[in-house]
Amino acid sequence: MFGIIDNAFLSIVAAAIPASAVIVLAATGAMLNERVGVLNLGQEGLIGVGAVFAVIASLQWNVRSPWLAMLIGMFAAAIIGTIFAFATVVIRANQVLIGLALALGGVGLSNQLGNGRTGSPISTLFGKLDPGSAFTKNQFLEAFLHQDPIVYIAYIILPAAIWFVLFRTKHGLLVRAVGESPGAADAVGSNVLGIRFAYTVLGTAISGAAGAYMVLTITPTWSSDIARGRGWVALAVVIFAAWKPFRVVAGALLFGAMISLDTTTQARGWKLPFFNAVNLSFFLSMLPYVVTLIAILAPAGAAKFGRKTRATDAPASLATPYFREER
Amino acid sequence: MNESEQNDLVAGLAQPVSRRRALTMGAFGVAGLSTILAACGDKKAAAPETTAAAAETTAAATETTAAATETTAAAGGLESAKVHFVYVGPPDDNGWSEAHDLARQAAEAKFNGKIKSAFTPNIGFDASTTQLFEQLVADGNNMVIANTEYGELMGTVTDKNPDVKFLECDGHKFTSNLFGYYMAHADTAYQLGIAAGLLAPSGKIGYIGAFPTATLYNDVNGLLLGARSVNPNATVNVVLVNTFFDPQKAAQAADALLSDGVEFLFGVMDEPTFLQKAEAKGVWTGYWNLDFREAAPTKYVNNFDLTGFAPFYEDQFSKLLAGTWAAEAQTVLLDCPLGTWGPNVPQNVQDAVAAAAAKLKDGSLAVYTGPLKDSKGAEVVAAGKTIDRQGSYAVNFAVEGVTGL
Incomplete structure (x- = not known):
């Protein structure tokens, strides 16, 4: 078992880590899409679909393993993602419109499928790793080590794997080329549409994992509109992170920490100047979104006012369909 | 295949169904479809309506006056009455709205079909809320019950329709046809x-x-x-x-x-x-x-224990049927x-x-x-x-x- 974390900072961290993992996964999925030049605004819908199928797997199909339930959620999101990829990569429809349709349609679909399952508790949950009492005696180690396994996959293993593939392999070079200059990638013989299609579907599966993780750990029950805007925050985090895997983790953690700061400040009765307790709660509810906004504006502002950075590190062909005839 | 052959083929395909016949068939099809739809609509009306059909607004609006006169005519007492509930959340929310919906069903069951109740879930706080209340009046409801405080979003409608009875949970407005109630x-x-x-x-x-x-x-x-x-x-x-x-x-x-x-x-x-x-x-x-x-x-x-809503609604329904309903002057606080x-x-x-x-x-x-x-x-x-x-x-x-x- 674990004790009470007295240290306020560590209690914020301990709560922020799992809460942010949802955004880490969704933003990683979105980043993979965008790396190959496909803008996928449908994160909100993919989280919903991933979540509802994990719920259905657990409650209705009697899946007893959280891993399998998560895979089912990812698979469902990937099926939706295949339709999205077909529309955006093969048919080359407008990515913004298809993405918005996916966001709205995915939320609607998941609410429809989840109808009547609201509030039924899910028992197939990811347990927290028990690092042993030697570690949990130390609050600092407990905050970081007493988490569920998906946290370590989302925060370390997945970004490391993506970083290695994208920046240390020839295949990764081609993948990045497909997002930056598909014409050039095509000229050296890589299959532009194939890579786009594959990474779009892969990214949507990871976004689906975000939703499945949500219901298999944090809020072990279905509730409609489950993403509650976290999909949109994930898209902002990708921009903040300049399309780099580990910066995605940092950006998502910042957002999650702001939510934890809100609840912890109130739970511990901390006071801030200029605010009474009630106003403070409203202010703190707003804070995660304000911080997200600042985080997006800051790099652009730095570029504008003389810092030698690019205003945006977006893949050059982001949201641009590839027509071989027009290269 | 040369050009004339192609033309023949097109003509051949077109032959079995001439344009006029196609139109006629289409018309029958539409008529048949609408009959089926209408039948479905009737079935839906018998069961609790979950959504107010917004598309019917104009059609229903013309009935407003008819419904209003009907209510006045039967002021002494009603044979049967329509009651509509407006919920802030879904009826299976494991919370507030579910507690009200259970009470609604329990109260309705006591009246052998004399009270027909329905509900509209997930109603938030915007201009469409007022529109919904207007439509509920236009649909000929005798009583409208909101399970949260909608304030003036509802108040403007209650003032315009003195013949319809309104109840507002946690409401703070009291008129001749509107009062608030809550749990103590x-x-x-x-x-x-x-x-x-x-x-x-x-x-x-x-x-x-x-x-x-x-x-x-x-x-x-x-x-x-x-x-x-x-x-x-x-x-x-x-x-x-x-x-x-x-x-x-x-x-x-x-x-x-x-x-x-x-x-x-x-x-x-x-x-x-x-x-x-x-x-x-x-x-x-x-x-x-x-x-x-x-x-x-x-x-x-x-x-x-929020089951106290059921006897309260039952009491309101029977007063409505008996024609003795009157708005309370202050918040009715129910035992909880x-x-x-x-x-x-x-x-x-x-x-x-x-x-x-x-x-x-x-x-x-x-x-x-x-x-x-x-x-x-x-x-x-x-x-x-x-x-x-x-x-x-x-x-x-x-x-x-x-x-x-």
């Missing part, structure tokens, strides 16, 4: 507070709230004063999440309170995430709207006892609460008994004074010992 839950919270004070040795109570309203103040004050009556060190830590429904945020609020060491966790959420969190940490917990012990099988303490105890709540705790409940009922004990200070240190109830039920419904302070408000 400060007493309930006080009883739960006694249990919490006895179950939590440190007296630390956590509360996850939504908005700073009288409901919230009565919850936390009741909990604190009840707990202090048995445990002078008791405190209530409030975390406001500014929503009744965001499971992830509620989960984080629960984590924050639990990691701060609360030993009893309560809240006004419409979903049971915080119960599951409390159970996982071995902390006592309870629920607002319904019995939700399955979310915390071993640490469940109790819940507010505690529900069934959780399986592991010790008998001495249950006895202590039962003793206090009896005293609250016979009036020898009041939740707000002076001297009381608010959380900022100002005296709000003088020594020897008490606040009665109507007074506590309007409470807008948190008593000393509550943090976060």
